[in-house]
Amino acid sequence: MKRKAFKILLSSSLFTLLLTTSCSVLEEYTSVIFKKETEDIVVEDTLSYEAVTMDYESDVILEEDAEFTGDVLDSIYSVSDYEEEFADVEIVDTLAHYDSLEVVLQERINRENSGEAIVEESDVMMNMIDDLADIPYFEQNKLEPSSKSENIYNYPADYVPTFSDSVYSERIAKLRQQTTIELVYNKHVKSFIDVYAVRKREHLCKILGLADIYFPMFEQALDKYNMPLELKYLAVVESALNPRAGSHAGAKGLWQFMYATGKTYKLNVTTLVDDRMDPVKATEAACQHLLDLYKKYDDWFLALAAYNSGGGNVNKAIRRAGGLKNYWAIWPFLPRETRGYVPAFIAVNYVMNYSQEHNLYPTDPGIMADGVDSVTVHQPLHFDQLHEMLNIPMEDIKFFNPQYKASIIPANEKNPMSLRLPEDYIDDFIDNEKELYAFKTKKGIDREKLEEEMKKVSDRSVHIVKSGENLGSIAKKYRISVNQIKTWNNLKGTTIYPGQKLIVYSSGAAKVQNNSSKPASRSTEQSIHVVKSGENLSVIAKKYKCSVSDLKEWNNLKSTTLKVGQKLKVYPASTDKNNKIVHTVKSGDNLWDISKKYGVSVEQIMRLNNLDKKTVLKIGQKLKIN
Secondary structure, eight states: OHHHHHHHHHHSTHHHHHHHHHHOOEEEEEEEEEEEEOSSOEEEEEEEEEEEOOSOTTOOOOOTTOOOHHHHHHHHHOHHHHHHHTTTOSOOOSSTTHHHHHHHHOOGGGOTTOOOOSOOTTSHHHHHHHHGGGSHHHHTSOOEEOTTOOOTTOOOTTOOOOOOHHHHHHHHHHHHTTSSSOOOOOHHHHHHHHIIIIITHHHHHHHHHHHHHHHHHHHHHHHHTTOOGGGGGHHHHHHTTOTTOBOTTSOBTTTTBOHHHHHHTTOOBOSSBBGGGOHHHHHHHHHHHHHHHHHHHSOHHHHHHHHHHOHHHHHHHHHHTTTOOOHHHHGGGSOHHHHTHHHHHHHHHHHHHSTGGGTOOOEEOSSOTTOEEEEEEOSOEEHHHHHHHHOOOHHHHHHHOTTBTTSEEOOOSSSOEEEEEEGGGHHHHHHTHHHHHHOOOTTOOOHHHHHHHHHHHHTEEEEEOOTTOOHHHHHHHHTOOHHHHHHHTTOSSSOOOTTOEEEEEOHHHHHHHHHHOOOTTBOSSOEEEEOOTTOOHHHHHHHTTOOHHHHHHHHTOSSSOOOTTOEEEEOOBOOOGGGOOEEEOOTTOOHHHHHHHHTOOHHHHHHHTTOOTTOOOOTTOEEEOO
């Protein structure tokens, strides 16, 4: 029957229509040779079809040597035939036709019966796991297995247990009985079990150790909103429980909030404080965000998919799937990262609950997980003051308070701020609070110095360019000059674009900034150039390897008109090679943060390092700054 159906479909123009109906989203015509062998014949023909498109151009949908024609035709001919064929297979997805459709859409690395894991080393979640090994706190501590660990199965230390599909399926079914989340087992989940339980075993042990610190907090917040406690495992997928985690897209913290989404849930970002990295505030915001998404989709997996890729992508995938509101039904139409997101979440649920069965035990991070409390800070305070006066380990202060980006707590009476400390130091803080604010550190940091530093920061703003704006209108808004904006942002011309971020200072701070502003790659020694006949600003700028804007800025020139004999201040380009700045990329770095640190533009860094918008920064990568 199937052979007849195959011949009929192949010779009929209806084949294109049927395949189009199966795929639903159509873009461009491609010619592919389909070949199907039977016992007695080989049928070969060239078919024109419109390829299913995904959200990423890099996704490989179909190949010229595709060996899945039979599966495509079978699924078109009869779903019930497919069900019979796979009736004895223990790995079953939610929808009967799901595996058949997935065969059409799978990537090269996920071929049937290949045994190859589908999770690439470049996967975003893999990068998050790897970053855990590089955070400064762990670099300073020798990690040892927790004293609470118990090898109940008497495994050898280097033994890596593996289990059959039926065992994985049975265990996840037991976990499913304990929650309202529809946990299932399939080969995508299996691939991520392999990641956490085999390929990244050492990292998973660190995650188990960090879970003792963060999971009680997560569970308390989830319980407050009457949400499934299993959602705590989402933070493992998002950040590997690294409180300083950052993505190349700019997401931050345990729950990986983007700037705009964070603002929606009252997570503020300033030069000194990033609430997205505040474990307490971000956890509260994550619960609210997830609950809002669940109310919208009435399905936890769809809520998780929207948390990862945004509601727009999920809505688009639902439309492409014919309106089906089921994660596995819309799976082929989701962005690549989101297709691995829910399987990773299920895998983390499994591995964290069956860690001992996999010979995995918590690595003790050497911090007091059971004894952390919060105090309220009412005046500006530096981490060095806490460290030197109360002898609190600096790594503990930084680890529990990652939201304070410059080790400064910019608190005041009108805006007090929270500080998390090991319980052993809480009484010391309360008893010495007033003295702490006035304490002067070895580096000379005290209340006066902090207030001065905070004043500088408060004068700086980031302006996001809107459609129709130009440097002139922005300068007028902040009561500053166009040249000042160009200097602060290292702009060569006046061209700007919507969405571009510009550093601007209030007019009071602008004067201070201008008096001391000299490009970092220039000599600190001022020279005087006397204008000669025939010279103009362009000629002089070329001579001293600077820009016309630099000359106008250094000399407060309103126009380009010069007089013979006029004296101009210049700062010649330095010949000192040490003035060249190179930044080594660290965990959580992105181009925007790096540009702010050095006072240059993102565009300059991209130009000097031949980067494009799709480039993903790697830890240890060297970037030229000037």
